[in-house]
Amino acid sequence: MNQIKKLWIGLGIFAALCPLGLILPAHFKAGDAWGEWGPETIQKLAGYVPSGFAKLSELWKAPLPDYSFIGWEEKPLQLLGFSYIVSAVVGIAAVAVITYAIGKFLKRKENQGEL
Amino acid sequence: MHIPDGYLSPSTCAAFYGAMVPVWMTASYKVKQSLKARQVPYLAIGAAFSFVIMMFNIPIPGGSTGHAVGGSLVAILLGPWAACIAITVALVIQALLFGDGGITAIGANCFNMAFVLPFAGYFVYKLLSGKSTPGSKRRVFSAGIGAYAGICLAAAIAGLEFGIQPLLFHTASGQALYSPYGIKVAVTAMAGEHLILFGWVEAIVTALVINYLQKHDDVFTGEPS
Numbered sequence: 439m440n441q442i443k444k445l446w447i448g449l450g451i452f453a454a455l456c457p458l459g460l461i462l463p464a465h466f467k468a469g470d471a472w473g474e475w476g477p478e479t480i481q482k483l484a485g486y487v488p489s490g491f492a493k494l495s496e497l498w499k500a501p502l503p504d505y506s507f508i509g510w511e512e513k514p515l516q517l518l519g520f521s522y523i524v525s526a527v528v529g530i531a532a533v534a535v536i537t538y539a540i541g542k543f544l545k546r547k548e549n550q551g552e553l
Numbered sequence: 554m555h556i557p558d559g560y561l562s563p564s565t566c567a568a569f570y571g572a573m574v575p576v577w578m579t580a581s582y583k584v585k586q587s588l589k590a591r592q593v594p595y596l597a598i599g600a601a602f603s604f605v606i607m608m609f610n611i612p613i614p615g616g617s618t619g620h621a622v623g624g625s626l627v628a629i630l631l632g633p634w635a636a637c638i639a640i641t642v643a644l645v646i647q648a649l650l651f652g653d654g655g656i657t658a659i660g661a662n663c664f665n666m667a668f669v670l671p672f673a674g675y676f677v678y679k680l681l682s683g684k685s686t687p688g689s690k691r692r693v694f695s696a697g698i699g700a701y702a703g704i705c706l707a708a709a710i711a712g713l714e715f716g717i718q719p720l721l722f723h724t725a726s727g728q729a730l731y732s733p734y735g736i737k738v739a740v741t742a743m744a745g746e747h748l749i750l751f752g753w754v755e756a757i758v759t760a761l762v763i764n765y766l767q768k769h770d771d772v773f774t775g776e777p778s
Contacts (some may be wrong), residue, residue: 441769445598452605459609459620468563468631470614471619472742473715473732474557480733488559490722490730495559505608508616529646537600537642541593544584544638 453526459517464515502528554743555647556621556662558655561714562722569714570660576637576668581706583634592631600639607653611754616624617742619751622707625700626759627673630766638669645678665707673763674703674759688767694754697760704755705747712736712743729750 462468470479477495481487501508505525506518513521560568603623610618628636641663647653654662663672678699685691716736719729732739 442598445595449598449601449605452602452609456605456608459611463610463612463618466612466614468610468614468616468618470617471554471610472596472746473560473711473739474555482614484729486728486733487731488729488731489724490562491559491732493559494563494655494657495557497558498648498652498656500648500650502650503652505651505653512689522608526605529604529608529650531644532650533604533643534597534601536646536718537639538593540596540638541584541588541596541684542644544581545588545590545593546586 449530453523453530456526457522460518460522461515505529554622554662554666554708555644555654556658556665556711556714558657560655561658561661561718562731563657565567565714565718565721565731566655566657566660568660569658569664573663573668576664577641580634580637580641581631584638587632588635592635596627596631596635596639598710599623599631599636600642600756603627603640604643606758607643611751613746613750617746619746620705621751621755621758622670623706623755623758624666624671625678625696625755626762627698628671628675628703629678629699629759629763633671633675636675636760637667640667640671661711665711665714669710670703670707672703673706674699677702678750692767693760693764696763700759701752705744705752708747708751709740709744712740715739715743 470476475483477487477492480491502521502525506513506521510518510521603626606621606623608620610620612618622640624640627639631639644654644662644667645659648656648659648662648743676699678695681695681698682692685695714737715732715734716739718732719735722730724730734742
């Protein structure tokens with residue numbers, strides 16, 4: 439099997455295992471990453487919601503917010519694990535396709551030197 | 554390390570977009586000079602790997618979470634400028650599709666994770682690996698330490714970006730307008746948790762993958778050529 443195929447299988451394994459990135463933090467009762475809190479948490483931590491933050495924090499509505507489906511915030515962990523895997527597959531595909539296209543566009547012209 | 558919208562002032566965000574424009578332009582130019590056709594699929598896989606490894610949130614029990622980035626790994630395998638492009642794509646997709654990192658903060662997040670991180674990691678790797686042969690233990694070790702240095706420096710700089718906000722942007726009564734924590738708290742938190750935990754995860758992931766690829770694939774000589 440060629441190396442590229444093997445690496446793709448490796449990526450597939452990472453996508454399948456990625457719910458660990460949800461389950462472990464939940465199990466160990468870890469909160470958000472530092473500096474990535476929502477307005478409610480920042481209210482609790484700082485005692486107020488900074489006014490500039492309040493204006494900007496809801497600026498963008500992502501189609502798969504927090505690697506899940508819209509409206510799935512309160513779903514049980516098993517379902518979130520499912521949406522997390524779907525997000526991983528969508529993200530891997532999008533990132534790979536775009537990077538591949540950029541790479542194809544930028545790659546060195548072969549007549550400039552050896553392969 | 555994905556700074557969301559609202560934590561940095563619009564002027565800070567503009568400054569980092571401004572800083573990244575020449576970096577992205579230079580990256581395009583440099584990659585055009587060096588990227589071989591058969592490396593293109595590896596660049597795509599490297600970007601996708603960085604994307605998915607960032608989904609593996611690692612908990613500090615009862616505290617916060619963090620993750621590896623894989624930026625130094627891509628830099629060591631394909632060169633730091635190629636890594637800059639690959640990680641930029643991953644960060645832009647994370648912001649647009651998944652709301653991970655703010656739209657306004659894409660410049661700052663790319664500065665930290667697609668510029669500082671791979672370049673610092675690559676520089677330390679080069680320094681430590683010296684003239685050792687590809688596939689040697691010294692290269693694997695150097696890759697791990699480089700990756701550790703890269704992510705810790707990037708985290709410290711992200712902390713600095715958070716930390717200058719309340720200093721520069723506050724109301725007359727002293728309430729912060731954006732990120733509320735000062736330099737000391739923000740840099741200590743961001744650098745500290747990466748020095749203690751997440752940096753080691755980045756180091757181990759990088760060393761393991763380098764160890765595997767340098768043995769199994771002649772595309773990677775450790776030189777971007």
